[in-house]
Amino acid sequence: MRYWSAFVLAGILLAPAAGLASPRPDDRGVTAPTAPAALVLPTEGRLRALTAALDGADPQPVVRVIPDRDPRRAVLSSLHAVTGVVQTYDGMLTMRVLRAGGVEANPLMKPVTRSEGTMLGVKIAAAVATVIGTETLWHDNHRLAAIVSSIVANSAMAMIARHNAHVLATLEGR
Numbered sequence: 083m084r085y086w087s088a089f090v091l092a093g094i095l096l097a098p099a100a101g102l103a104s105p106r107p108d109d110r111g112v113t114a115p116t117a118p119a120a121l122v123l124p125t126e127g128r129l130r131a132l133t134a135a136l137d138g139a140d141p142q143p144v145v146r147v148i149p150d151r152d153p154r155r156a157v158l159s160s161l162h163a164v165t166g167v168v169q170t171y172d173g174m175l176t177m178r179v180l181r182a183g184g185v186e187a188n189p190l191m192k193p194v195t196r197s198e199g200t201m202l203g204v205k206i207a208a209a210v211a212t213v214i215g216t217e218t219l220w221h222d223n224h225r226l227a228a229i230v231s232s233i234v235a236n237s238a239m240a241m242i243a244r245h246n247a248h249v250l251a252t253l254e255g256r
Contacts (some may be wrong), residue, residue: 154225158216161232165212168239175204175246182253
């Protein structure tokens, strides 16, 4: 049970929050400038130059136009979050099945299941590898392939987790 919090933390860290803090344009596509991370005041000479340029001129408001975001990017970000959740769920179920007396059926994962820490590391590595692979596809302009491969990987892991849940229910007599 002590690794449960580590799995949850891994799922949270793997879930990207892209776009949550970005400014949203109004109906005309205009947003107010966002606050800088650190306030940097201009020097006295720079301030004089700025005010001299405005003397006698009508100041114009500063407007930043943000281009429309690609909606597929939000889909891929959501799929990254699902990757972390599904890997966490599968790891948690696998450990519960092993504690209940079950055995690991995958011969490649059998040596890993001897230690919960190793299992946690493998699950994190699998989630990170999936995210890196789909991000690489995305940045190489294979955007549809990135989305489809993420859906396929998440679906496969969800089916494995579903099987583990069924095995656990059988072992616990439910």
